[in-house]
Amino acid sequence: MSKSYYDPNDLKKFGEISEFQKELGDNFFHYYNSVFKEGALSAREKALIALAVAHTEQCPYCIDAYTKDSLQRGVTREEMMEAVHVGAAIKSGAALVHSTMMMNKVKKLEG
Amino acid sequence: MAKLKLNSLKKRKNKLADPKYQVEYLSNGIFKNGELPLFQHKIKSSGFTDFKPKPLEIFQINLGYMCNQVCTHCHVDAGPDRKEIMTKETMQLCLDVIEKSGAHTLDLTGGAPEMNPNFRWFVSEASKKGVKDFIVRSNLTIIRANKKYYDLPEFFKQHHVHVVSSMPHWTRGKTDRQRGEGVFNLSIEALKSLNDVGYGMPDSDLKLDLVYNPSGAFMPANQSDLEKDFKKALFEDFGIHFHNLMAITNLPISRFLDFLIASDNYEDYMTTLVESYNPLAVENVMCRNTLSVSWDGWLYDCDFNQMLELKVDGKSKHLKDFDLNSLQNRNIKVSQHCYGCTAGAGSSCQGTTT
Numbered sequence: 261m262s263k264s265y266y267d268p269n270d271l272k273k274f275g276e277i278s279e280f281q282k283e284l285g286d287n288f289f290h291y292y293n294s295v296f297k298e299g300a301l302s303a304r305e306k307a308l309i310a311l312a313v314a315h316t317e318q319c320p321y322c323i324d325a326y327t328k329d330s331l332q333r334g335v336t337r338e339e340m341m342e343a344v345h346v347g348a349a350i351k352s353g354a355a356l357v358h359s360t361m362m363m364n365k366v367k368k369l370e371g
Numbered sequence: 372m373a374k375l376k377l378n379s380l381k382k383r384k385n386k387l388a389d390p391k392y393q394v395e396y397l398s399n400g401i402f403k404n405g406e407l408p409l410f411q412h413k414i415k416s417s418g419f420t421d422f423k424p425k426p427l428e429i430f431q432i433n434l435g436y437m438c439n440q441v442c443t444h445c446h447v448d449a450g451p452d453r454k455e456i457m458t459k460e461t462m463q464l465c466l467d468v469i470e471k472s473g474a475h476t477l478d479l480t481g482g483a484p485e486m487n488p489n490f491r492w493f494v495s496e497a498s499k500k501g502v503k504d505f506i507v508r509s510n511l512t513i514i515r516a517n518k519k520y521y522d523l524p525e526f527f528k529q530h531h532v533h534v535v536s537s538m539p540h541w542t543r544g545k546t547d548r549q550r551g552e553g554v555f556n557l558s559i560e561a562l563k564s565l566n567d568v569g570y571g572m573p574d575s576d577l578k579l580d581l582v583y584n585p586s587g588a589f590m591p592a593n594q595s596d597l598e599k600d601f602k603k604a605l606f607e608d609f610g611i612h613f614h615n616l617m618a619i620t621n622l623p624i625s626r627f628l629d630f631l632i633a634s635d636n637y638e639d640y641m642t643t644l645v646e647s648y649n650p651l652a653v654e655n656v657m658c659r660n661t662l663s664v665s666w667d668g669w670l671y672d673c674d675f676n677q678m679l680e681l682k683v684d685g686k687s688k689h690l691k692d693f694d695l696n697s698l699q700n701r702n703i704k705v706s707q708h709c710y711g712c713t714a715g716a717g718s719s720c721q722g723t724t725t
């Protein structure tokens with residue numbers, strides 16, 4: 261085991277996950293590649309969604325990959341940051357909207 | 372006039388201003404310790420034991436390294452301080468050779484070729500040589516840099532020149548970061564003035580193409596996707612039309628090499644280029660159908676080799692000794708910068724090559 265949990269070089273080994281379970285790995289990559297093809301959404305729009313989700317998932321590999329992918333597709337710094345804010349807003353909104361549960365509970369217990 | 376932040380490597384007395392130092396740098400480190408294969412070995416393993424040209428199609432003439440801009444990633448290390456420009460005598464030698472070369476495309480580049488005081492004379496003379504495609508690579512801002520250049524669109528039209536212009540992005544922020552403050556606005560004005568005389572309009576035979584190169588240490592995305600994005604944004608925001616977009620990979624030489632090293636991106640970038648090596652792209656790299664001429668009349672396999680001062684192999688090294696037969700039989704000189712031409716979809720002055 262290396263000294264740190266994350267190694268940037270491991271990103272390149274992503275494709276090797278099929279080594280331990282070929283069929284599921286191959287199915288996953290087939291699905292993954294189909295998702296990112298140009299469809300009703302452009303490849304550029306998909307890169308931005310991926311970038312935002314990469315941040316909410318806090319996956320360093322995905323942040324690395326989709327920052328580069330976004331740059332390659334001509335996405336600007338402002339667009340990238342706005343996408344991350346969208347992710348962050350949903351993440352914080354999702355936490356805050358749960359406070360209604362807390363409020364309900366408080367009101368029930370205290371009347 | 373665009374505000375300039377940067378000076379040329381030459382003016383800064385940067386070590387990388389010396390082509391020999393660049394060639395050495397590209398052969399050391401990760402390429403010397405065997406971490407990455409030398410380009411020569413890589414192409415050999417794809418069956419190119421001899422790397423020779425196909426019939427000559429494009430004659431590319433660099434009219435000089437003087438430029439009104441100082442873009443951060445310029446492979447020419449061009450700028451207003453560069454005084455190397457082609458004389459009328461050397462232009463005359465070019466005119467003599469154009470027909471002998473049999474090339475169907477003539478491609479004028481720089482620097483800003485329009486800054487050469489004999490530019491207009493040369494274009495008028497060269498346009499009489501009957502080549503099929505006569506390209507001038509214009510950086511756009513030159514057209515708006517000074518009143519004396521305002522009529523360039525009309526002049527280009529008069530000689531039926533094919534205009535190829537660099538445009539790094541459809542937004543001001545990204546363009547100005549790469550090419551200097553104010554460049555975006557001037558480029559938009561210049562594109563409008565080209566559209567006004569008919570360049571780039573749908574169905575017009577006055578060709579206007581744009582060249583895109585990435586703003587940093589990454590490869591360009593798919594050329595046709597980028598073309599769609601450029602067309603949509605430039606038309607919606609400014610009503611501008613153009614014909615084709617050519618996506619070019621930045622080659623690790625000159626100011627881009629300086630950037631890669633200074634930003635600690637060199638090894639990762641070279642690794643990306645090597646890992647994206649595409650044997651199909653080798654077939655069509657531009658040195659195989661192009662000859663490049665420097666401001667002082669020397670011959671090179673391509674504009675990049677010109678900047679590295681790697682003159683063509685063989686006896687015919689200068690316009691004065693132009694011998695098509697000997698040139699066709701030469702071995703093309705390669706080094707690790709060549710990985711930029713063979714990565715992904717391939718890259719040349721005409722865009723992707725596969």
Ligand code: SF4
Pocket residue numbers: 438439440441442444445446447448449450481482483510537
């Ligand atoms: S990239 Fe072109 S416009 Fe920019 S400095 Fe170099 S020659 Fe001039």
Ligand code: SF4
Pocket residue numbers: 656657658659672673674675676703704705706708709710712
């Ligand atoms: S850099 Fe020049 S010599 Fe090398 S592959 Fe590209 S065109 Fe050919």
